[in-house]
Amino acid sequence: MAECTSCCRCSEVCIAFKLGAVEHAPVHRRREVFTCTACWRCARACPEGVDIYRECMLARRRQGLPESYRRALLRLLSSGIAVPAGDVNALREMHGLGKVRLLSSGELKKLLPGVERQLRR
Amino acid sequence: MAWLLYPGCMVLTHFPEYEASARRVLTELGVELAELERFVCCSSVFVPSVSDEWLNMAAYTLALASEHEGLLTLCGTCTAVLRRAVRELENREARSRVNRVLAELGVEYTGAEVVHVLEFLEDRLQxxxxxxxxxxxxxxxxxxxxxxxxxxxxxxxxxxxxxxxxxxxxxxxxxxxxxxxxxxxxxxxxxxxxxxxxxxxxxxxxxxxxxxxxxxxxxxxxxxxxxxxxxxxxxxx
Structure with a gap:
Protein backbone atom coordinates (compact mmCIF):
# COMPACT_ATOMS: atom_id res chain seq x y z
CA MET A 1 0.00 0.00 0.00
CA ALA A 2 1.44 3.36 -1.05
CA GLU A 3 2.06 5.79 1.79
CA CYS A 4 1.77 9.56 1.92
CA THR A 5 5.06 11.38 2.64
CA SER A 6 3.31 14.78 3.09
CA CYS A 7 5.16 16.26 0.10
CA CYS A 8 1.96 18.24 -0.64
CA ARG A 9 2.24 18.02 -4.42
CA CYS A 10 -1.42 16.98 -4.31
CA SER A 11 -2.26 20.26 -2.62
CA GLU A 12 -0.30 22.36 -5.10
CA VAL A 13 -2.41 21.17 -8.07
CA CYS A 14 -5.71 21.38 -6.17
CA ILE A 15 -8.12 24.02 -7.48
CA ALA A 16 -9.56 24.55 -3.98
CA PHE A 17 -6.06 25.39 -2.72
CA LYS A 18 -5.34 27.64 -5.70
CA LEU A 19 -8.53 29.55 -4.96
CA GLY A 20 -7.48 29.96 -1.32
CA ALA A 21 -10.37 27.89 0.07
CA VAL A 22 -8.40 25.18 1.89
CA GLU A 23 -5.24 24.75 3.96
CA HIS A 24 -1.95 23.63 2.38
CA ALA A 25 -1.84 20.01 3.46
CA PRO A 26 -2.15 16.57 1.86
CA VAL A 27 -5.60 16.59 0.28
CA HIS A 28 -6.93 13.63 2.28
CA ARG A 29 -5.63 15.03 5.57
CA ARG A 30 -6.90 18.56 5.39
CA ARG A 31 -9.83 19.81 7.45
CA GLU A 32 -11.91 20.76 4.40
CA VAL A 33 -12.10 17.27 2.96
CA PHE A 34 -15.48 17.99 1.35
CA THR A 35 -14.22 21.14 -0.40
CA CYS A 36 -13.26 19.09 -3.42
CA THR A 37 -14.42 18.95 -7.03
CA ALA A 38 -13.35 15.32 -7.37
CA CYS A 39 -11.13 16.30 -10.33
CA TRP A 40 -8.41 13.98 -8.95
CA ARG A 41 -5.53 16.07 -10.22
CA CYS A 42 -4.14 15.33 -6.75
CA ALA A 43 -4.10 11.60 -7.47
CA ARG A 44 -2.30 12.18 -10.77
CA ALA A 45 0.27 14.40 -9.07
CA CYS A 46 1.09 12.02 -6.19
CA PRO A 47 4.61 10.59 -6.70
CA GLU A 48 3.86 7.72 -4.30
CA GLY A 49 0.69 6.58 -6.06
CA VAL A 50 -1.50 6.99 -2.98
CA ASP A 51 -5.16 6.19 -3.69
CA ILE A 52 -6.23 9.69 -2.67
CA TYR A 53 -9.80 9.06 -3.83
CA ARG A 54 -10.20 6.22 -1.34
CA GLU A 55 -8.36 8.09 1.42
CA CYS A 56 -10.62 11.13 0.94
CA MET A 57 -13.74 9.01 1.15
CA LEU A 58 -12.52 7.39 4.39
CA ALA A 59 -11.65 10.82 5.82
CA ARG A 60 -15.16 12.04 4.94
CA ARG A 61 -16.71 9.11 6.81
CA ARG A 62 -14.69 9.96 9.92
CA GLN A 63 -15.64 13.62 9.73
CA GLY A 64 -19.39 13.31 9.22
CA LEU A 65 -21.62 14.66 6.50
CA PRO A 66 -22.40 18.26 5.57
CA GLU A 67 -26.13 18.99 5.31
CA SER A 68 -26.01 19.19 1.48
CA TYR A 69 -24.70 15.62 1.30
CA ARG A 70 -27.33 14.44 3.76
CA ARG A 71 -30.06 15.96 1.59
CA ALA A 72 -28.58 14.37 -1.55
CA LEU A 73 -28.48 10.97 0.14
CA LEU A 74 -32.10 11.30 1.26
CA ARG A 75 -33.01 12.12 -2.35
CA LEU A 76 -31.06 9.09 -3.51
CA LEU A 77 -32.94 6.85 -1.10
CA SER A 78 -36.33 8.13 -2.22
CA SER A 79 -35.85 8.59 -5.99
CA GLY A 80 -32.49 7.10 -6.96
CA ILE A 81 -31.48 10.48 -8.41
CA ALA A 82 -28.81 12.56 -6.68
CA VAL A 83 -29.95 16.00 -7.86
CA PRO A 84 -33.35 17.71 -7.56
CA ALA A 85 -35.48 16.45 -10.42
CA GLY A 86 -38.80 17.27 -12.04
CA ASP A 87 -40.67 14.85 -14.28
CA VAL A 88 -37.72 13.22 -16.04
CA ASN A 89 -39.87 11.19 -18.41
CA ALA A 90 -41.77 14.26 -19.62
CA LEU A 91 -38.39 15.88 -20.33
CA ARG A 92 -37.19 12.77 -22.14
CA GLU A 93 -40.31 12.60 -24.24
CA MET A 94 -39.77 16.20 -25.40
CA HIS A 95 -36.38 15.13 -26.79
CA GLY A 96 -37.55 11.87 -28.33
CA LEU A 97 -35.92 9.73 -25.63
CA GLY A 98 -37.48 6.54 -24.23
CA LYS A 99 -39.01 6.42 -20.77
CA VAL A 100 -36.99 5.13 -17.83
CA ARG A 101 -38.34 3.51 -14.70
CA LEU A 102 -36.82 4.89 -11.52
CA LEU A 103 -36.19 2.35 -8.78
CA SER A 104 -38.72 2.31 -5.94
CA SER A 105 -37.71 3.42 -2.45
CA GLY A 106 -38.05 -0.23 -1.39
CA GLU A 107 -35.52 -1.29 -4.02
CA LEU A 108 -33.20 1.57 -3.10
CA LYS A 109 -33.26 0.57 0.57
CA LYS A 110 -32.18 -2.91 -0.46
CA LEU A 111 -29.16 -1.40 -2.23
CA LEU A 112 -28.28 0.95 0.63
CA PRO A 113 -29.55 -0.61 3.87
CA GLY A 114 -26.75 0.76 6.04
CA VAL A 115 -26.99 4.27 4.58
CA GLU A 116 -30.71 4.28 5.27
CA ARG A 117 -30.14 3.30 8.90
CA GLN A 118 -27.37 5.85 9.28
CA LEU A 119 -29.49 8.71 7.97
CA ARG A 120 -32.42 7.75 10.17
CA ARG A 121 -30.25 7.99 13.30
CA MET B 1 -24.82 -6.78 -29.30
CA ALA B 2 -26.19 -3.40 -28.34
CA TRP B 3 -24.61 -0.86 -26.00
CA LEU B 4 -26.49 0.67 -23.11
CA LEU B 5 -26.31 4.47 -22.94
CA TYR B 6 -26.34 5.77 -19.37
CA PRO B 7 -27.07 9.50 -18.92
CA GLY B 8 -26.28 9.89 -15.20
CA CYS B 9 -28.37 12.11 -12.90
CA MET B 10 -27.34 15.51 -14.22
CA VAL B 11 -27.93 14.70 -17.89
CA LEU B 12 -31.14 12.84 -17.06
CA THR B 13 -32.58 15.83 -15.21
CA HIS B 14 -31.10 18.81 -17.07
CA PHE B 15 -29.49 17.98 -20.40
CA PRO B 16 -31.59 15.56 -22.48
CA GLU B 17 -30.25 17.31 -25.58
CA TYR B 18 -26.80 15.87 -24.79
CA GLU B 19 -28.13 12.31 -24.59
CA ALA B 20 -30.28 12.80 -27.68
CA SER B 21 -27.39 14.13 -29.78
CA ALA B 22 -25.12 11.32 -28.52
CA ARG B 23 -27.74 8.80 -29.65
CA ARG B 24 -27.93 10.34 -33.11
CA VAL B 25 -24.14 10.46 -33.55
CA LEU B 26 -23.72 6.87 -32.33
CA THR B 27 -26.50 5.73 -34.66
CA GLU B 28 -24.66 7.45 -37.52
CA LEU B 29 -21.64 5.32 -36.60
CA GLY B 30 -23.80 2.21 -36.88
CA VAL B 31 -23.74 1.57 -33.13
CA GLU B 32 -26.73 -0.37 -31.86
CA LEU B 33 -28.18 1.12 -28.67
CA ALA B 34 -30.43 -0.68 -26.22
CA GLU B 35 -33.06 1.21 -24.22
CA LEU B 36 -32.08 1.94 -20.65
CA GLU B 37 -35.31 0.86 -19.01
CA ARG B 38 -34.37 1.37 -15.37
CA PHE B 39 -32.35 4.24 -13.98
CA VAL B 40 -30.48 4.73 -10.75
CA CYS B 41 -27.62 7.08 -9.84
CA CYS B 42 -24.11 5.62 -10.11
CA SER B 43 -23.73 6.57 -6.37
CA SER B 44 -21.68 9.65 -7.33
CA VAL B 45 -19.51 11.15 -4.57
CA PHE B 46 -22.38 10.94 -2.08
CA VAL B 47 -22.57 7.26 -1.19
CA PRO B 48 -18.78 6.64 -1.20
CA SER B 49 -18.53 9.53 1.29
CA VAL B 50 -20.58 7.59 3.79
CA SER B 51 -20.44 3.86 3.04
CA ASP B 52 -18.98 1.00 1.02
CA GLU B 53 -22.55 0.29 -0.07
CA TRP B 54 -21.80 2.59 -3.01
CA LEU B 55 -20.67 -0.59 -4.75
CA ASN B 56 -24.20 -2.08 -4.60
CA MET B 57 -25.65 1.01 -6.24
CA ALA B 58 -22.99 1.29 -8.96
CA ALA B 59 -23.24 -2.44 -9.64
CA TYR B 60 -26.97 -2.20 -10.33
CA THR B 61 -26.38 -0.23 -13.55
CA LEU B 62 -23.37 -2.39 -14.39
CA ALA B 63 -25.61 -5.45 -14.02
CA LEU B 64 -28.01 -3.97 -16.57
CA ALA B 65 -25.01 -3.47 -18.88
CA SER B 66 -23.83 -7.06 -18.27
CA GLU B 67 -26.55 -8.21 -20.65
CA HIS B 68 -25.23 -5.92 -23.38
CA GLU B 69 -21.99 -5.00 -25.15
CA GLY B 70 -21.17 -2.55 -22.39
CA LEU B 71 -22.10 0.78 -20.86
CA LEU B 72 -21.63 4.10 -22.64
CA THR B 73 -21.47 7.10 -20.31
CA LEU B 74 -21.87 10.84 -20.78
CA CYS B 75 -20.41 12.30 -17.55
CA GLY B 76 -16.97 12.21 -16.05
CA THR B 77 -18.13 11.40 -12.52
CA CYS B 78 -20.29 8.42 -13.52
CA THR B 79 -17.46 7.07 -15.66
CA ALA B 80 -14.93 7.18 -12.83
CA VAL B 81 -17.29 5.75 -10.21
CA LEU B 82 -18.50 2.93 -12.45
CA ARG B 83 -14.96 2.05 -13.49
CA ARG B 84 -13.87 1.90 -9.86
CA ALA B 85 -16.81 -0.42 -9.29
CA VAL B 86 -15.76 -2.68 -12.17
CA ARG B 87 -12.29 -2.88 -10.61
CA GLU B 88 -13.68 -3.68 -7.14
CA LEU B 89 -15.98 -6.32 -8.61
CA GLU B 90 -13.02 -8.19 -10.05
CA ASN B 91 -12.63 -9.48 -6.49
CA ARG B 92 -14.69 -12.67 -6.38
CA GLU B 93 -15.78 -12.20 -2.78
CA ALA B 94 -16.96 -8.63 -3.40
CA ARG B 95 -18.78 -9.71 -6.53
CA SER B 96 -20.62 -12.53 -4.69
CA ARG B 97 -21.56 -10.18 -1.86
CA VAL B 98 -22.91 -7.56 -4.27
CA ASN B 99 -24.70 -10.12 -6.41
CA ARG B 100 -26.55 -11.40 -3.33
CA VAL B 101 -27.95 -7.88 -2.90
CA LEU B 102 -28.68 -7.48 -6.63
CA ALA B 103 -30.51 -10.83 -6.70
CA GLU B 104 -33.19 -9.27 -4.51
CA LEU B 105 -33.74 -6.77 -7.34
CA GLY B 106 -33.70 -9.43 -10.03
CA VAL B 107 -30.38 -8.57 -11.70
CA GLU B 108 -26.87 -10.04 -11.74
CA TYR B 109 -23.49 -8.51 -12.51
CA THR B 110 -21.36 -10.72 -14.72
CA GLY B 111 -18.91 -8.12 -16.08
CA ALA B 112 -19.21 -4.90 -18.05
CA GLU B 113 -17.01 -2.47 -19.90
CA VAL B 114 -17.56 1.24 -19.22
CA VAL B 115 -16.72 3.68 -22.01
CA HIS B 116 -17.38 7.41 -22.09
CA VAL B 117 -18.90 8.46 -25.42
CA LEU B 118 -15.94 10.84 -25.90
CA GLU B 119 -13.54 7.88 -25.74
CA PHE B 120 -15.74 5.86 -28.05
CA LEU B 121 -15.94 8.70 -30.56
CA GLU B 122 -12.24 9.52 -30.36
CA ASP B 123 -11.45 5.94 -31.42
CA ARG B 124 -13.80 6.13 -34.41
CA LEU B 125 -13.56 9.78 -35.43
CA GLN B 126 -12.05 8.94 -38.83
Missing part, protein backbone atom coordinates in the same frame (compact mmCIF):
# COMPACT_ATOMS: atom_id res chain seq x y z
CA UNK B 127 -15.22 6.99 -39.74
CA UNK B 128 -17.27 10.19 -39.72
CA UNK B 129 -17.27 12.78 -42.45
CA UNK B 130 -17.20 16.01 -40.52
CA UNK B 131 -16.88 19.52 -41.85
CA UNK B 132 -17.92 23.11 -41.75
CA UNK B 133 -18.29 23.97 -38.07
CA UNK B 134 -18.31 27.74 -37.69
CA UNK B 135 -18.18 27.58 -33.92
CA UNK B 136 -15.42 29.07 -31.79
CA UNK B 137 -14.85 26.79 -28.82
CA UNK B 138 -12.66 26.40 -25.74
CA UNK B 139 -12.23 22.99 -24.17
CA UNK B 140 -13.52 22.07 -20.71
CA UNK B 141 -12.17 18.60 -20.02
CA UNK B 142 -14.30 16.23 -17.91
CA UNK B 143 -11.78 15.89 -15.05
CA UNK B 144 -13.13 12.65 -13.63
CA UNK B 145 -12.53 10.89 -16.90
CA UNK B 146 -8.83 11.11 -16.11
CA UNK B 147 -8.75 9.35 -12.75
CA UNK B 148 -5.33 7.61 -12.68
CA UNK B 149 -5.36 3.98 -13.68
CA UNK B 150 -8.94 4.17 -14.91
CA UNK B 151 -8.72 6.45 -17.91
CA UNK B 152 -8.92 5.49 -21.54
CA UNK B 153 -9.36 8.91 -23.11
CA UNK B 154 -6.35 10.93 -24.13
CA UNK B 155 -6.17 14.39 -22.61
CA UNK B 156 -6.53 16.00 -26.04
CA UNK B 157 -9.70 14.11 -27.02
CA UNK B 158 -11.99 17.14 -27.02
CA UNK B 159 -9.45 19.19 -28.99
CA UNK B 160 -9.25 16.44 -31.60
CA UNK B 161 -13.03 16.30 -31.90
CA UNK B 162 -13.21 20.08 -32.30
CA UNK B 163 -10.42 20.04 -34.88
CA UNK B 164 -12.17 17.32 -36.91
CA UNK B 165 -15.32 19.42 -37.16
CA UNK B 166 -13.43 22.49 -38.36
CA UNK B 167 -14.35 24.54 -35.28
CA UNK B 168 -11.95 27.27 -34.19
CA UNK B 169 -10.15 26.31 -30.97
CA UNK B 170 -9.38 28.92 -28.35
CA UNK B 171 -6.64 28.00 -25.86
CA UNK B 172 -8.11 28.19 -22.36
CA UNK B 173 -5.81 26.12 -20.15
CA UNK B 174 -6.92 22.90 -18.48
CA UNK B 175 -8.36 23.82 -15.07
CA UNK B 176 -11.35 22.11 -13.46
CA UNK B 177 -14.62 24.06 -13.84
CA UNK B 178 -15.32 23.81 -10.10
CA UNK B 179 -18.84 22.45 -10.51
CA UNK B 180 -18.70 20.03 -7.57
CA UNK B 181 -17.97 22.92 -5.18
CA UNK B 182 -21.70 23.66 -5.57
CA UNK B 183 -22.32 20.87 -3.07
CA UNK B 184 -20.55 22.60 -0.22
CA UNK B 185 -19.61 26.16 -1.22
CA UNK B 186 -21.69 27.81 -3.93
CA UNK B 187 -19.69 31.05 -3.97
CA UNK B 188 -16.46 29.12 -4.55
CA UNK B 189 -18.07 27.18 -7.42
CA UNK B 190 -19.22 30.39 -9.09
CA UNK B 191 -15.77 31.92 -8.68
CA UNK B 192 -14.08 28.88 -10.26
CA UNK B 193 -16.61 28.74 -13.10
CA UNK B 194 -16.33 32.47 -13.85
CA UNK B 195 -12.58 32.06 -14.12
CA UNK B 196 -13.07 29.32 -16.73
CA UNK B 197 -15.44 31.49 -18.74
CA UNK B 198 -12.92 34.34 -18.64
CA UNK B 199 -10.19 31.97 -19.83
CA UNK B 200 -12.46 31.00 -22.76
CA UNK B 201 -12.28 34.62 -23.95
CA UNK B 202 -15.83 34.67 -25.30
CA UNK B 203 -15.63 31.27 -27.00
CA UNK B 204 -18.25 28.62 -26.24
CA UNK B 205 -17.20 26.00 -23.71
CA UNK B 206 -16.95 22.58 -25.35
CA UNK B 207 -18.03 20.09 -22.67
CA UNK B 208 -18.37 16.34 -22.19
CA UNK B 209 -19.99 16.25 -18.74
CA UNK B 210 -23.35 17.38 -17.38
CA UNK B 211 -21.78 18.76 -14.21
CA UNK B 212 -19.54 21.20 -16.12
CA UNK B 213 -22.52 22.30 -18.23
CA UNK B 214 -24.66 22.80 -15.12
CA UNK B 215 -22.26 25.28 -13.55
CA UNK B 216 -21.07 27.07 -16.68
CA UNK B 217 -24.44 27.36 -18.41
CA UNK B 218 -27.28 26.98 -15.90
CA UNK B 219 -25.60 28.80 -13.01
CA UNK B 220 -23.41 31.32 -14.82
CA UNK B 221 -25.23 31.81 -18.13
CA UNK B 222 -22.14 30.93 -20.16
CA UNK B 223 -22.26 29.61 -23.71
CA UNK B 224 -21.83 25.84 -23.69
CA UNK B 225 -21.91 23.21 -26.40
CA UNK B 226 -21.75 19.44 -25.86
CA UNK B 227 -19.18 17.72 -28.08
CA UNK B 228 -21.88 15.43 -29.49
CA UNK B 229 -23.87 18.48 -30.62
CA UNK B 230 -20.77 19.87 -32.33
CA UNK B 231 -20.18 16.54 -34.09
CA UNK B 232 -23.83 16.19 -35.10
CA UNK B 233 -23.84 19.65 -36.69
CA UNK B 234 -20.64 18.88 -38.58
CA UNK B 235 -22.16 15.65 -39.91
CA UNK B 236 -24.66 17.82 -41.69
CA UNK B 237 -22.14 20.55 -42.47
Missing amino acids: ELELRGSKRRVAVQNPCNLYLPGLSRASRGALERVAHATGAELVEAGDECCGSAFMLVDEELALRAGRRRLEEAKGAEMLVACGNCAFLLQKQLGGEVVFFTELVEEALNG
